[in-house]
Amino acid sequence: MSKANLLDRRAVVSGLLANRKDAIVVGGLGASTYDMAAAGDHDRNFYLWGAMGGAVMIGLGVALAQPKLPVVVITGDGEMLMGMGSLATVGLQKPANLTIVVLDNESYGETGGQVSHTAATADLVGVARACGISDTRAMTTMAEVEAFAPTLQDVASGPRFASVKIDGANLERVLSSRDANYIVNRIRGALGFQPI
Amino acid sequence: MHARADAPQEQAAASWPDEIFSILQRFDVRQVPYVPDAGHSQLINRVLDSPSMRGVPLTTEEEGVAMLAGAWAGGQRGVLLMQSSGVGNCINMLSLTQIFRFPFLTLVTMRGEWGEFNPWQVPMGSSTQAVFELSGIRVLRASHPQEVREVVEAGAQQAYNACTPTAVLLSQRLIGTKVFVK
Numbered sequence: 001m002s003k004a005n006l007l008d009r010r011a012v013v014s015g016l017l018a019n020r021k022d023a024i025v026v027g028g029l030g031a032s033t034y035d036m037a038a039a040g041d042h043d044r045n046f047y048l049w050g051a052m053g054g055a056v057m058i059g060l061g062v063a064l065a066q067p068k069l070p071v072v073v074i075t076g077d078g079e080m081l082m083g084m085g086s087l088a089t090v091g092l093q094k095p096a097n098l099t100i101v102v103l104d105n106e107s108y109g110e111t112g113g114q115v116s117h118t119a120a121t122a123d124l125v126g127v128a129r130a131c132g133i134s135d136t137r138a139m140t141t142m143a144e145v146e147a148f149a150p151t152l153q154d155v156a157s158g159p160r161f162a163s164v165k166i167d168g169a170n171l172e173r174v175l176s177s178r179d180a181n182y183i184v185n186r187i188r189g190a191l192g193f194q195p196i
Numbered sequence: 197m198h199a200r201a202d203a204p205q206e207q208a209a210a211s212w213p214d215e216i217f218s219i220l221q222r223f224d225v226r227q228v229p230y231v232p233d234a235g236h237s238q239l240i241n242r243v244l245d246s247p248s249m250r251g252v253p254l255t256t257e258e259e260g261v262a263m264l265a266g267a268w269a270g271g272q273r274g275v276l277l278m279q280s281s282g283v284g285n286c287i288n289m290l291s292l293t294q295i296f297r298f299p300f301l302t303l304v305t306m307r308g309e310w311g312e313f314n315p316w317q318v319p320m321g322s323s324t325q326a327v328f329e330l331s332g333i334r335v336l337r338a339s340h341p342q343e344v345r346e347v348v349e350a351g352a353q354q355a356y357n358a359c360t361p362t363a364v365l366l367s368q369r370l371i372g373t374k375v376f377v378k
Contacts, residue, residue, distance in 0.1 A: 026266070046269060054262030054289055061266025061274070064227060064250055085255030086262075093252060180295035187269045196359055 006167035007142060009103050013074060014039045015145045016101065016152065021070070023152060024062050024187065027176075028055035028075025030110040032103055036074060037176035043190040047176040047183055053082030056090060056100055063095040066191065070152050071097055077104040077118045084127060090159050091132025097155035100128070105168045113168060128161035135160040212344040212370070213238035216303065217246075219345070220275060223352045225301075226250060227267045227274035229260035235305030235371035236277045257282035258289040261300070268298040273356055276302040280324040280365075281317060290331040293361035300333070301355035302363045303348065310368040313376045321368075328363045339367040 013035040017025065026046040027033040032055075033047045046062070048055055059073035080102045090098065106119035118124060129136045139145055139162055148162060177183055185195060216239055220228070228243045229252040230236065243251040254260050260276040267274045278286075283304060293300040307314075308321020328335050334354065338347040344366070351364040 024269075046266075050295075051262055051265075051289060051292055054258070054265075054292070057259045057262035058266035058269075060252075061227060061263040061268075061272075062270040063266075064252075065267050065270025065272040083259070083262075086259050088255050089252065089259055093250075180292070181297050184265070184269050184296050184298065188271065191271055193271045196357070 005140070006105075006165055007140070007145070008169075009035050009105070009166040010038050010171060011142060012103065012145050012164050012166060015142060016072070016074070016149050019149065020044075020072075021153060023070040023072055024066065026055050026059045026062065026071070026073045026075075028052075028073070028079040030076055030079065031171070032075050032079070033176055034171070034174045035103070038171075038174040041176065043186045045176065045183070046187060047178070049178045049180075052079055053086075055079055056083055056086040059098055059100065060086070060090055060093065060095060063098040064093070067095070067097055068155060069097060070099070070155055071095070072152050073098070073100045075100075075102060076109070077102055077106060077116050077124065078108045080124055081117055081122065084124075087128050087131040087133065087161070091128075094132070094159060096158045098158050099152050099160040099162070100133075102161075102163045103166050104163050105166050107168055109168065109170055113170070125161065125163050133159050133161045137162050139164045212341045213242065215345040216348050217242040219349050219352055221246075221248065223356050224273055225275050226272040227252065227263065228277060229254050229263050229274065230277035231257050231260075231279065231282050233277070233279035233305045234374070235279070235366060236303070239303075240277065257285045260302075261286050261289040261292055264300060265292045265296050265298055268296065273299060274301075276300075278302065278304055280304055280306045280308060280321045283324045283327055283363075284320050287327065287331060290328075290333065290361075294332045297359050298361075299356045299359050300361040301352060303351075303366060304363055305366045305371055306368045307374075308368075311373040312368065313374065325365065333361045333363050335363050335365060337365040337367060339369045341370060344370070 308317035
């Protein structure tokens with residue numbers, strides 16, 4: 001399971017979000033949401049504790065509503081595999097402000113570390129590209145992650161898709177709020193929208 | 197997913213999709229995710245021609261539920277267009293309508309009822325309303341062209357003004373039974 005030179009997921013997410021500015025960040029169910037919380041709570045964090053397979057589509061809805069703001073989806077390989085069709089939907093809409101980052105540990109870490117399809121055969125970068133997302137990359141070093149981070153601010157040349165191979169370590173959970181109504185209204189408030 | 201023969205009351209049948217479009221415009225609906233259905237074809241064309249609405253074809257209906265949650269976070273209203281068979285594809289994602297309490301509206305063209313030819317449509321068509329209700333979604337239904345405007349408007353009001361997740365079922369009686377063999 002553990003391979004040499006795989007990246008630490010918390011370092012990857014912290015590196016991506018260190019200078020996030022006004023970006024809205026959607027975290028997929030499971031460890032990706034904990035990684036976002038570990039990088040620091042933020043009123044533009046869209047934490048998911050369910051809706052498996054829905055992270056990219058939530059990101060698309062936000063991105064189309066707020067085309068001038070960077071929107072970043074950070075999710076895992078299992079969550080992405082469940083919503084793979086949404087890459088075709090994003091490829092068709094081509095939201096220029098949307099970036100999708102998959103933290104790929106080739107396993108379902110929340111449920112006991114069962115191997116996922118990406119461990120053997122499925123190539124999510126290839127899927128994204130084949131769905132019409134032309135800016136795709138696989139990152140294997142922190143230098144690449146750090147060089148990529150400023151690109152998230154570019155709202156004119158997306159959509160982008162990046163896969164980062166991370167190690168399979170199950171880290172201590174850092175729990176965000178799990179009150180969805182609070183999470184969504186906090187984001188709306190940060191964007192200047194009033195409660196109904 | 198197939199074209200239907202013209203419904204008998206052709207004139208009335210031509211106007212209710214336009215009435216729905218006007219209501220969506222009036223409620224400032226901006227994002228319209230859909231999986232195509234013949235019963236929605238006229239409305240989908242109006243949406244795709246509209247400068248203020250973004251029609252978004254989906255690969256599966258649950259994508260639309262998630263997308264509308266994101267739209268709401270970003271300050272926009274949306275509506276999901278689908279056929280009754282797509283409702284089953286949405287079940288887990290419909291959780292979002294309860295936990296986010298966002299203004300969810302879906303317009304569902306019905307199959308599996310009112311003279312259906314294809315038995316494969318009947319099980320999901322028969323459970324569509326119950327699936328919504330078990331998922332905490334209010335269900336309204338329009339069966340005649342004359343009532344579409346009133347029913348869709350009531351659905352839009354309670355969805356967008358009261359954040360009450362609502363499904364409007366557009367009966368197969370309204371859209372016309374699909375003709376397979378003439």
